[in-house]
Amino acid sequence: MTEMTTSALHLQVLALTVFLVCAAAVTPAASAQQQQLPGCPDKCGDISIPYPFGIGARCARDQYFELECNRAYSPPRLIVSTHRQHLVNLSLADGEATALINARRQCYNSTEGLIGDANNYVNKDITLVGSNAYRFSAARNRFVALGCPNMGYFVDTYGYYVSGCTSICRPSQGNGASGASTGGCTGEGCCQSRIPTNTDYYELYVQTFKPGEGDPILRGGTTACRYVFLAEDKWIDTTYRGHPDFDRNDDFAVPVVLNWAIRNVGNCSAATRNMTDYACRSVNSHCIDSIDGPGYRCNCSQGYEGNPYLDGGCQDINECERPDKYACFGECTNTLGSYSCMCPRGARGDPSIPQGCLEKDKFTLALKVVTGVSVGVFLPLLMYFCLYLVLQKRKLIRTKQRFFEQNGGVILQQQMHSGGGAGGFKIFSTEELEKATNNFADDRVLGRGGHGVVYKGVLEDNMVVAIKKSKMMEEAQTKEFAREMFILSQINHKNIIKLLGCCLEVEVPMLIYEFVSNGTLYHYIHGKEPIAHISLDTRLRIVAESAKALFYMHSSASPPILHGDIKTANILLDDKLNAKVSDFGASKLAPADEAEIATLVQGTCGYLDPEYLMTCQLTDKSDVYSFGVVVLELLTRKKALYLDGPEEDRSLVSCFITAVKAGRHQELLDNQVRNEMNEEMLTEIAHLLMRCLSMNGEERPTMKEVAERLEMLRRYQQHPWVEAEGNAEENQSLLGIEQRNSNYQLKQHDVLDLEEGSTYTFSL
Template identity: 35%
Template sequence: MQKLASPASVLLIALLVGYLTGRVRSTALAKSTCQDECGSVTIPFPFGIGVGCFLNKWYEIICEGDSIKVPRLKKIGVEVLKISLPYSRNHGDMYTSPSGTIEVRLPIVFSNKKCISNDYRTGWAAPSLDGSPFVYSKDKNKFFVFSCHHQAVINNTGQVLAGCKSECRGANFSDSGICSGYNGCCEMGISSMVLREFGVNFMPEDGLTTGVGDECSYALLAKESWLRPKLTNLHDLKGEGFVLGVLEWGIPSNSSLEVRLSQSCQHCGKGSISVLPNAVHQFYCSPGYIGNPYVANGCQDIDECRDPLFSHCPGFCENKVGSFRCRDTTKLFEIVMRELEKATDNFNDDRILGKGGQGTVYKGMLSDGTIVAVKKSGALDEGKVKQFINEVLILSQINHRNVVKLLGCCLETEVPLLVYDYISNGTLYQYLHEPNEESPVSWEVRLRLAMEIAGALSYLHSATSIPIYHRDIKSTNILLDQNYQAKVADFGTSRSVPLEKTHLTTLVQGTFGYLDPEYFQTSQFTDKSDVYSFGVVLVELLTGQKPICQLRAEEGRSLATYFIISLENNCLFDILDHQILQQAEEEEVAAVAELAKRCLNLNGRS
């Protein structure tokens, strides 16, 4: 038999299911039936390739080339290097530009034909943006001149807008990367201009318009942050003859798209750029969201807890729609009995969330407004006290986003009380087996839940200071929060395992249907036993069926056995939940089914 190293297998499951989830969860940037890339450049709507894929003629991209694809703005004729969507300035510069931008290739302008042997330019007009929803970025671009005896000017229809003069009196700019105006290089910002069309011309330093001579000078408009590091070595750049410039873009005011977004875009903000005389607006996803506001449902919640660039949370991070919550996890806090009585209306029966072998769970609200779940043990026999102590010890060392969080405890009474985060959407068992017809459980959600449960198990088995065996993984012990994210719960029967030990010899505990047969036969609980139980949950997610069903033939009453028999008879697709049959790709289903089969391997150590 193939050896199955359980923690690694669980991690493999998490990674593979995460890969599959990523395929179905990625936020659409282009229209659903449109090409969204040309070469290495992503093309988000309102830009597009092909009929019906762009907003209007200004946003049309043509994708040229055979082996190497190059995108161009068809109307303007410039090569596109990158298109960035705008975002709220509160996000910080992590994914896109604060303003929607297009990075394009702009030519270097040379003073005479001796400067370069190929496509030289001794006077140059920039691609005209007149009438377009674009403007040359005044914040990101800068004008540079490289010369010893020339000045270069930016002009518009013959009118000089600005310029700078470069002389050679000291150390060359290549030594410092700084343009002083006296070291062969000068530079000028364009923040006071609205540039939509302009040209570049050279003049001698005395200001005359003729007689520039044979000196090889050159000028360029380029993205400052891109060019600055290249100032110490411009040889290759001059040879290529092009630099990177930046356009800002928006959508026309009162266009049908602008009107629709203004009225109905969820989680969106709105700004504008200076492209007079045209009014142009930019839409961006609100803080806490990311994506493309120009497509339907394009702004998606950022899971700050998955990305530390967003959350900077050193403690326990809880994702919320549009935000997150960060709590200190350095210690549990003790809660007085009086507060818990007030929080639960004196443990009113109307506040009961559920009852089990380890006690009753009540919903309550603490004085600071925190909604909590309070577990009250139903008896004080020695076994219950041990389970209470065990649960406190186990949960106090756990900090994982997919494990229910123990907030504190009350030690004032004989009956021990534990206080947890309140998880609002019930159990996975209820979600799968008591479904809401209006909100069926999609394939995408099933994959995500599988990934989250697997990640939590991998953490318990291998990432805590001492490995933890849960010993009762089942769909009723997996809670769902307000975002339907999985939270593994109920650690009363869990055990910490010294690193040098591979198993625990205990009285058999667990739930039939989820119980590892090897553990049942030997009384030796290993990490593989948890993985077996996870395999049953995975089959529940695939089939929508309960772990034990008396209506099936005797050999198939156990869902695990029924699943294995179906695989052996090539009948997998006969037992899948109808939602999966309608939504999932066959290869994805087959991959997850194979993972479930590995988890249910009856001899995981041989």
């Protein structure tokens, strides 16, 4: 009895297991086809009706999704219950429905006039397609005005114009209503325009034009009727493609695309907080915000399909049964929400492509062949490329080392070590300078001169510097480069630009200076936007500071340094207009015995010492001559040389000497200088300039004399007695005091030898 009971129990369990397996196999297939609530029709004619839509109040989610199936027509018509719109298509995935709406028209008879309502308003019935479910798709619909001449437009809920367009026709040709059309709904016989988003209501209007009325542009061909309507963009493109006839007077319906959504609670974030009325009922579904106004829709998750608005409506997709969409040429295994595709046992390869799986032995052989060929072909190329890179790198290192030694880098290093350092002087690598200047980009160029190009650079410590990339130098010059760089690095004067370092790894050494922000004196007085007001005191201070810097180079540097290219372009100004002498590209170190240096003439025309040009011997008096031109240029605001002017006026120095001969040198001065300078100071400055610009170098003063004289004149200019209403004798007395204080004595009559042996006397 017990055995029979146990056997019966086993049979019952087995039967139950078979039933559950069969039910599990059948239920998903049945559920996958479920689109509607139980007992509710899922079709009206050939149109599927998925939930939340439904025929009758019981089958729809709410009144806004309630539909009617009018079987009086063949095929039956699907009607929106709330607004009696005829639907021809419904889509769950896209959230769209397509409705047929009659096109509105207005016709004109040449004998009877306007047929029907004479108003411009052609649609008295409000076109409202459901304020709580549907919106007219802004992406899929266009507003259309058909016929000509026709100006149609429509307004929104608040009575505001929201879209419209104008169509015209060519003048009549033959018996037709209008000329030949160029085709398409582009403005000739038919025009279209976009509509705004979140539109659920509109009223159509058309502007009536009788023959001969309106702008002359509208006086072309005409059609009997003019239409305005909203229609699907694809329908417009298909219907009016080519060269259609826009002259029609019949009634017709046009497809309009509607975006539908669940709009009772707002977007997804609001809907998920109210789970009792949440529309996405299936477990494997998610919410999507509406693209047209407030609301949301539901979609099945990836790997699932069905109706997300029903419990269990989203079912797993069996990708293995859809090879057209999910390609698998191996063993396909379906999983929840996905699938796996693998090569059969004993094979390898890519199962997603035809014949991608090969037997293991064949695959291994093919892999070995491919690997062998690849190694045999690419390995030598790779080795050759790596060898080439190594050789190029070694060549670059050797080239840099050769340039470093050639430019005196070893000597400079020895001098720096033996001299106990160089006050922050550093030897930079090319990589550091390329990084600082963004690989010497054009937008980093500060200026271009006769000796090279100057770039603005930013070092790794964020220090801003000026990097001079010099032009070619002779081999004889490079031999002395290291010694000169070491000496220049020792210069520490507030009015001389500081040399911070150099780069010797290139053919022509690069120099790194401190950065001065306000440009050159040349641009300050001659630039595109020169400073309009420069006081006499500022001018005297700039030349006095420059003279002190040159005096320091001539007397205090060891050995003395001759600049060789003094000009306004080589005097920099900082943010406080302090002068800094720069650009030592033509500089020379004076020998200890103070012998004159025979050298190749370098410098800038207009500033060059005439004696230097004739003898090729650079002396300290050569710098004095050039500096005299700078002072004259600053006081007159005239360039040192005008090559395009008359021959007698090309040189500022020649003009000044000629003016002195005629006693009219005051006229050369800048207006502001002339207004601020009294007669005594004018005489003093003219006397100093004539001495500096003497053809005979021995008659020129030293830079020490020039610096002291300029400083004395500046103090004299700043003295309050100068601005007082005193007599000339008091000013002369003051000038005599300043002369004695500066230890600079002048003769009462100082005769200067000028051009062609002429003499001129200055009485002080």
